[in-house]
Amino acid sequence: MKNALFVFHNTSETRATEYATLAAIAANLGAAGYSSDLLVLDATASSSVTVKHGGVFRSASAVKPDKPIGDGADYLVHIVGKAASEGDFSLIVGFGTISNRNWGPQIAAAHSAEFLTSCEVIQAGNANIEITAPVMGGLVQKTLSLEGRKAVILYSGDALPAPAAQDIVVQVVTEPIKPGAVRFVASEALPDSGGIPLRGASKVVSGGLGVGSGEKWRVIEEFAAKVEAAVGASRAAVEMGWVPSARQVGFSGQKVSPEVYVAVGISGAVHHLAGIGGAKKVVAINKDPDANIFKIADIGIVGDYEQILAAAMKKL
Numbered sequence: 001m002k003n004a005l006f007v008f009h010n011t012s013e014t015r016a017t018e019y020a021t022l023a024a025i026a027a028n029l030g031a032a033g034y035s036s037d038l039l040v041l042d043a044t045a046s047s048s049v050t051v052k053h054g055g056v057f058r059s060a061s062a063v064k065p066d067k068p069i070g071d072g073a074d075y076l077v078h079i080v081g082k083a084a085s086e087g088d089f090s091l092i093v094g095f096g097t098i099s100n101r102n103w104g105p106q107i108a109a110a111h112s113a114e115f116l117t118s119c120e121v122i123q124a125g126n127a128n129i130e131i132t133a134p135v136m137g138g139l140v141q142k143t144l145s146l147e148g149r150k151a152v153i154l155y156s157g158d159a160l161p162a163p164a165a166q167d168i169v170v171q172v173v174t175e176p177i178k179p180g181a182v183r184f185v186a187s188e189a190l191p192d193s194g195g196i197p198l199r200g201a202s203k204v205v206s207g208g209l210g211v212g213s214g215e216k217w218r219v220i221e222e223f224a225a226k227v228e229a230a231v232g233a234s235r236a237a238v239e240m241g242w243v244p245s246a247r248q249v250g251f252s253g254q255k256v257s258p259e260v261y262v263a264v265g266i267s268g269a270v271h272h273l274a275g276i277g278g279a280k281k282v283v284a285i286n287k288d289p290d291a292n293i294f295k296i297a298d299i300g301i302v303g304d305y306e307q308i309l310a311a312a313m314k315k316l
């Protein structure tokens with residue numbers, strides 16, 4: 001199944017480079033054997049829209065709502081969801097706009113697909129699609145291989161040069177807005193690794209990128225279990241997939257206020273420190289004597305965490 005659905009929200013601010021960029025991505029996927037269909041959403045269209053370089057798409061359709069849509073969130077989910085259900089798509093591609101970030105995760109969840117946002121490169125090879133996107137607040141570029149998995153991809157990269165393809169004119173179909181197109185079904189707690197909950201813990205042992213790998217993460221868990229502490233993590237460790245996001249400490253994670261906070265292989269970025277301001281004592285283990293974490297630590301140990309924790313385990 002090598003079919004892609006491109007979704008384009010046409011507004012008064014649409015620029016020609018946006019059509020060119022979508023067409024370029026479609027042409028790129030075409031070289032890898034994908035057929036791409038285009039869905040244009042245009043709340044203000046008259047009877048037709050002109051799609052620049054639209055000849056690159058296998059088919060194109062354009063939809064407008066039958067009444068004003070306000071912020072349009074429910075309407076877009078409804079329209080894109082309908083198109084996605086009617087076709088046999090393995091990829092759904094749009095720009096990383098605020099409105100697309102609204103329907104993107106919902107459509108991905110409904111189709112058991114990956115949701116990849118802020119993508120800067122979509123590389124189509126013979127057998128696979130690779131996506132490059134920034135993580136850790138832009139400090140690192142991560143490249144993911146889809147390996148045939150379904151995905152909703154939101155592109156936020158540079159404008160791309162248009163492929164050699166003709167403009168097309170697409171007739172606009174008016175689609176009625178159904179009230180309550182999106183409704184709340186259920187909520188589910190995010191998975192956790194178990195153990196002592198972070199919230200309210202009197203002792204927390206947190207690991208960071210310095211832990212080195214998912215296999216080595218058990219060193220953090222074993223040490224935390226030994227001293228009866230909750231396991232925490234920096235966002236970098238969470239983004240590496242070593243630990244569930246429910247364990248993230250910091251600005252965009254949980255705020256903790258334990259008696260003792262042990263930071264292992266954590267540099268002490270301001271976003272992490274935002275979560276540990278309430279800790280009574282901070283113990284930091286880091287091999288870099290200049291690491292920022294030592295500026296706020298009550299006890300600092302410079303060295304390799306594996307050796308230090310192994311020595312500590314022997315004494316406990």
Ligand SMILES: Cc1cc2nc3c(=O)[nH]c(=O)nc-3n(C[C@H](O)[C@H](O)[C@H](O)COP(=O)(O)OP(=O)(O)OC[C@H]3O[C@@H](n4cnc5c(N)ncnc54)[C@H](O)[C@@H]3O)c2cc1C
Binds near residue numbers: 235252265266305
């Ligand atoms: C909007 C925004 C929100 C954010 N929210 C959060 C948040 O909630 N929580 C959070 O943590 N981050 C958050 N971040 C990310 C934050 O800025 C840092 O990128 C992140 O905290 C770095 O994680 P780290 O310390 O594990 O990794 P790094 O900064 O890479 O540090 C790894 C450390 O490990 C040390 N090390 C390496 N090997 C060893 C070893 N063998 N033994 C001992 N030490 C070793 C290194 O010297 C280094 O100091 C946020 C960023 C943004 C932009």
